[in-house]
Amino acid sequence: MLPTIILGLLCAALGVLGFDISCNSNLAVYWGQNSGASGSLPYQKPLGAYCDDSNVDIILLSFLYILKGTGGYPVLNFANICDYTTNSSVPVFPGTQLMHCPDMGRDIKYCQSKGKVVLLSIGGATAQLNSDAATFSQQVWDLFMEGSSPYRPFDDAIIDGVDLDFEQSSQMNIIQFANNMNQLFKSGTRKYYLTAAPQCPFPDANLGNLLAQAHVDMAFIQFYNSGWCDNSKYGLPRWPQSMNYYMWDAAWRNSSFANPNMKLYVGATAGQNAGNPSSYVSPDFFASELQELQGNYTDSFGGAMLWDMSWAYGSTPNYATSTKQALMRGSKCGSTQGNCCSSKVPNPSLSRRRRSS
Ligand SMILES: *[C@@H]1O[C@H](CO)[C@@H](O)[C@H](O)[C@H]1NC(C)=O
Ligand SMILES: *[C@@H]1O[C@H](CO)[C@@H](O)[C@H](O)[C@H]1NC(C)=O
Ligand SMILES: *[C@@H]1O[C@H](CO)[C@@H](O)[C@H](O)[C@H]1NC(C)=O
Helix, strand or coil: CCCHHHHHHHHHHHCCCCCCCCCCCEEEEEECCCHHHHHCCCCCCCHHHHCCCCCCCEEEEEEEEECCCHHHCCEECCCCCCCCCCCCCCCECCCCCCECCHHHHHHHHHHHHCCCEEEEEEEECCCCCCCCHHHHHHHHHHHHCCCCCCCCCCCCCCCCEEEEEECCCCCCCHHHHHHHHHHHHHHCCCCCEEEECCECCCCCCCCHHHHHHCCCCEEEEECCCCCCCCHHHCCCCCCCCCCCHHHHHHHHHCCCCCCCCCEEEEEEECCCCCCCHHHCCCHHHHHHHHHHHHHHCCCCEEEEEEECHHHHHHCCCCHHHHHHHHHHHCCCCCCCCCCCCCCCCCCHHHHHHHHHC
């Protein structure tokens, strides 16, 4: 079998890389919080178990949730995966709360070999970015990207960028952090992405300034948990009672964002209890909503985002599959999108499972 690096080069040469930011049919899914378990769904699987599915283009590892833990290092949490708090076999780097997850490193590389982009989401419900932005951006670069550190949670795997998902105000240094991060990206040898997950009321209370002042490649807008602007209000008469993609598009058109080409993604909860149940819409409802938005907003629309993988794959029908199918109906990228390298690459998660069973 070909090493993944050669397959990656082959894909690049053939021009069939899975993820293309200019497409209007990308699907981003958060992985890591295993939120379906609270709804009695099966536990999330290791990351690599989802990467043979060509429906997902972007995986958001959630979360790096403490920016400065013991020893000045950040802290990760992926629920049941690589959890040092419940599994004493999971190693932690000395003098820190930073866990070492070699299996995830292998899975990240495997997912990338399948044309997917893997981003590390920073934030969650409680993180605050008021530690020193310059130090923290350099640390993220050294621990997860092309910098170097003896403490690399995913070893030599290199993530494709960072997602900012802060749900607290007073993110004093977030713009400086984003600018520093974008500078570091430019010094690298790969393409990196900076993304953010604002809530739907416009402008977002926590990330509005970020989107207005710093270059952000994609906004995964949470059209859930906010009441009036949620997906469940799609189709109602406009403000103050209708899902408000039209407002985000208007802002996109009137140059409200620092990146005039920032792509807007429609975020949804992939299960009844994945967020506030009143925000939830069925896969069929979401599919027709997406098709209309994709058709109407041809410039700003980038695709959809789902919270989270455990709900999407624990639902019947699979919420990720139905969403991607809807997006592909109006895709401007043709049917090859997402099918990069669907040939034989050994899946580390699967082979691990086979070994252990
Ligand atoms: C505990 O962690 C080890 C080392 O990462 C892993 O091999 C094992 O499967 C984990 N156990 C559980 C129950 O997750
Ligand atoms: C741009 O559009 C947004 C969303 O509708 C609106 O809130 C904002 O006031 C507009 N800005 C300008 C300068 O027109
Ligand atoms: C999409 O465009 C159609 C035709 O112009 C219009 O009737 C509909 O309200 C638009 N939908 C949205 C969500 O903007």
